[in-house]
Amino acid sequence: MSNSDFGLIGLAVMGQNLVLNVESRGFQVSVYNRTTAVTDSFVAAHPGKKLVGAQSLEEFVQSLASPRKVMIMVKAGGPVDAVIESLIPLLAPGDIIIDGGNSLYTDTERRDQWLGDLGFRFIGAGVSGGEEGARKGPSIMPGGPASTWDVMKPIFESIAAVVDGEPCVTHIGPGGAGHYVKMIHNGIEYGDMQLICEAYNIFKAAGFTPAELAKVFTDWNQGDLESYLIQITSKIFAEIDPLTGEPIVDKILDTAGQKGTGKWTIMNAVENAVVISTINAAVEARILSSMKDQRVHAATLLEGPPAQLSGDKALLVQKVHDALFASKIISYAQGLALIASMGQEKNWGLDLGKIAAIWRGGCIIRARFLNDITDAYRSDPSLSNLMLAPFFTNLLNQFQQNWREVISTATLAGIPVPAFSASLGYYDSYRSSVLPANLLQAQRDFFGAHTYERIDKPRGEMFHTDWPEVIG
Numbered sequence: 001m002s003n004s005d006f007g008l009i010g011l012a013v014m015g016q017n018l019v020l021n022v023e024s025r026g027f028q029v030s031v032y033n034r035t036t037a038v039t040d041s042f043v044a045a046h047p048g049k050k051l052v053g054a055q056s057l058e059e060f061v062q063s064l065a066s067p068r069k070v071m072i073m074v075k076a077g078g079p080v081d082a083v084i085e086s087l088i089p090l091l092a093p094g095d096i097i098i099d100g101g102n103s104l105y106t107d108t109e110r111r112d113q114w115l116g117d118l119g120f121r122f123i124g125a126g127v128s129g130g131e132e133g134a135r136k137g138p139s140i141m142p143g144g145p146a147s148t149w150d151v152m153k154p155i156f157e158s159i160a161a162v163v164d165g166e167p168c169v170t171h172i173g174p175g176g177a178g179h180y181v182k183m184i185h186n187g188i189e190y191g192d193m194q195l196i197c198e199a200y201n202i203f204k205a206a207g208f209t210p211a212e213l214a215k216v217f218t219d220w221n222q223g224d225l226e227s228y229l230i231q232i233t234s235k236i237f238a239e240i241d242p243l244t245g246e247p248i249v250d251k252i253l254d255t256a257g258q259k260g261t262g263k264w265t266i267m268n269a270v271e272n273a274v275v276i277s278t279i280n281a282a283v284e285a286r287i288l289s290s291m292k293d294q295r296v297h298a299a300t301l302l303e304g305p306p307a308q309l310s311g312d313k314a315l316l317v318q319k320v321h322d323a324l325f326a327s328k329i330i331s332y333a334q335g336l337a338l339i340a341s342m343g344q345e346k347n348w349g350l351d352l353g354k355i356a357a358i359w360r361g362g363c364i365i366r367a368r369f370l371n372d373i374t375d376a377y378r379s380d381p382s383l384s385n386l387m388l389a390p391f392f393t394n395l396l397n398q399f400q401q402n403w404r405e406v407i408s409t410a411t412l413a414g415i416p417v418p419a420f421s422a423s424l425g426y427y428d429s430y431r432s433s434v435l436p437a438n439l440l441q442a443q444r445d446f447f448g449a450h451t452y453e454r455i456d457k458p459r460g461e462m463f464h465t466d467w468p469e470v471i472g
Contacts, residue, residue, distance in 0.1 A: 099179075126181060
């Protein structure tokens with residue numbers, strides 16, 4: 001048997017599905033897993049496929065054609081470094097190591113420097129799409145040297161999802177750019193998911209049954225809100241628990257987990273002084289959900305109105321549709337603004353039009369309106385904020401009244417809508433030509449002599465007031 005075109009280490013579900021995807025495109029693939037039994041059973045389960053199972057890392061490396069292309073699909077952090085350290089003595093200069101996990105971009109930059117100094121080539125590739133995407137076509141966000149991308153391009157383009165004839169993969173930029181963009185993708189995903197959950201909470205308070213909600217979300221997925229997350233939400237509401245015969249969604253405990261990319265996104269936004277209030281609210285909502293025992297106790301002490309709504313259900317569906325769509329635009333606008341800011345800071349040369357284009361298929365946040373986001377940045381690469389693209393300006397102007405009414409209605413009923421509210425707060429702050437920061441700056445000057453600018457003087461000229469002394 002000839003040497004393999006590609007190798008993958010880490011045969012969890014994502015790794016297995018990626019291997020099958022690569023093999024289905026005509027490539028021979030070598031596989032290795034720390035637990036040998038996993039490798040053996042995986043290869044045995046797919047007879048007739050061009051798979052080479054290796055019992056050791058040495059055997060794995062020797063089975064690969066030069067330059068060797070090794071993709072690592074293990075848990076982010078220390079496990080990635082451990083695999084790389086084991087590979088280094090076995091590889092030759094010019095071989096390519098690809099980290100396909102959800103690694104922190106700063107770790108990717110460190111590994112890029114480390115491996116580059118040793119003569120190897122490294123790619124940090126964000127892969128989105130879950131198990132199904134890995135098998136049928138994910139969205140891939142590779143970062144690293146352009147010359148290394150050229151070597152990997154035939155494989156990556158063959159396995160990626162395709163939209164309008166374009167594969168959902170592109171060279172993002174050097175160093176950690178690929179994993180950085182994947183991190184922000186995940187932050188937008190946090191916002192998107194929380195907004196959908198808040199819409200659900202409003203509908204639940206209005207007496208919608210899971211069956212009714214399945215229809216609402218199915219209808220939405222056939223219109224301008226069409227997206228992967230809306231689609232799977234419709235299926236979740238329709239799923240029946242085999243143990244009780246009742247909707248499964250009503251049997252799931254209201255505590256949500258997270259793996260860290262959302263928190264990484266927030267910390268990066270603070271470092272770059274970029275507002276991502278929708279994503280921040282989504283991360284905080286997950287944290288609050290995990291405080292189940294405290295919330296149950298607080299519910300017996302802290303007062304609020306009964307979380308009940310009445311009225312025309314069809315009208316409520318339309319209003320929540322508008323609030324959800326408007327808030328989704330804000331979530332994407334904030335994430336893309338952060339990518340743009342970081343791209344400039346790192347001189348990565350990021351192309352937001354290309355990034356939006358590869359999110360149109362395969363990935364978790366794929367949605368119909370990403371076509372419009374792609375068009376917006378291709379029409380105006382220097383667009384300062386997605387909200388200012390004519391298509392999205394018109395939508396926000398159209399939706400803003402229903403958006404306000406939904407948030408007002410929910411607030412008066414005691415229904416928490418932190419991401420809806422944060423999105424509207426961002427919209428209203430961004431469109432305000434005057435904010436109350438004049439008072440804030442006066443306060444800073446009062447207690448710290450931080451100075452201020454004046455509206456009747458040129459920008460950049462600073463002033464200080466001798467404020468009266470405070471007694472006591």
